[in-house]
Amino acid sequence: MLNKIKRKAPLAYFIVSRIITMFVLLFLLGFALFGLMELAPGDIVDQMMSQQIMATSQGGMASGSKAGAENVFSEEQLAKTREELGLDKPFYIQYFKWLHRVVVKHDLGVSLISRAPVSFLLSSRIWNSLLLNLISLVLITVFSFLLGVYFSSKAGTKLDVGVSFFALFFHAFPGILLLILVQLIASISGVFPVTAYPDFPFEEAPVRFTFSYMHHVFLPLLCSFLGGVGGTMRTIRATMLDQLGMPYIFALRARGISERRVYLNHAFRNTLNPYITGSANLLASLFSGSLIMEIIFAYPGVGRLTYEAVLQHDINLVLANSMLISFLVLLGMVISDILLAVVDPRIRYGAEK
Incomplete structure (x- = not known):
């Protein structure tokens, strides 16, 4: 069947094959990006925690107290935050969930920092x-x-x-x-x-x-x-x-x-x-x-x-x-x-x- 289409419409067959190849490459690229972000030291929760500690520390110094600079984040709180953001799952599960949301629901999600829709930030x-x-x-x-x-x-x-x-x-x-x-x-x-x-x-x-x-x-x-x-x-x-x-x-x-x-x-x-x-x-x-x-x-x-x-x-x-x-x-x-x-x-x- 494919050979018949290839003989009758070689250019159309080439265009379709190139488009399919493009989407396969995009799929592999997304998988690799999730893996690289997993290998990077720290995650979004660590970033949010550092920002909160810095803000608390500055507030404590301004009030003359060091109590605000103490790390008030427990392991349970960190684990709960990662679970809410879906970061407790392996990177390939996170990727397939993201892919399902984009392809099926046409939703790019929200920024984990600003909480603004990603589509709005991109546009x-x-x-x-x-x-x-x-x-x-x-x-x-x-x-x-x-x-x-x-x-x-x-x-x-x-x-x-x-x-x-x-x-x-x-x-x-x-x-x-x-x-x-x-x-x-x-x-x-x-x-x-x-x-x-x-x-x-x-x-x-x-x-x-x-x-x-x-x-x-x-x-x-x-x-x-x-x-x-x-x-x-x-x-x-x-x-x-x-x-x-x-x-x-x-x-x-x-x-x-x-x-x-x-x-x-x-x-x-x-x-x-x-x-x-x-x-x-x-x-x-x-x-x-x-x-x-x-x-x-x-x-x-x-x-x-x-x-x-x-x-x-x-x-x-x-x-x-x-x-x-x-x-x-x-x-x-x-x-x-x-x-x-x-x-x-x-x-x-x-x-x-």
């Missing part, structure tokens, strides 16, 4: 991260193609060598160090803010918020652009040079076709394949890089929310954030595979020849 942050990463992806894509195609026609010149040097330099430069240096420059010069988000909501003044947002995210976007455009541009440049050396290019030129048509209508189209293949990896690197950026520039995104949840051992929030980012990355890979098959008709996934 308030995910659009910020998506907007920032999509802007970075568009800028890197557009400039990579423009520069890659242009410098493929200038291969071997001094300008090409100089641009290639700086592209490799910023591509190899540590991203976290670049972010810190840029923030120091912003702090010293005062031209740009050291945070990456306006201090007032969008609803208050939409137009002013838009311009303020562009001003705030300029430096983070610049760091993301410098770190991503170098490798992508060189990939497109190398692919263009490889295509320009193909026999069909010589045949087109021998027929008197203009260089513009040779570049744009023929060689350029074949550069889309490696970019589409690598675009999913680029999106994954942007999301992973935005985690550090959101922490350094105090940007209210999913990455920063995940970091705070990990520090507080908030397993519900950590798992939901991590699964969401992984889902977006895996979805990007599936979309890139589909686009690759659409752009290049020579590709036949599983079709008989």
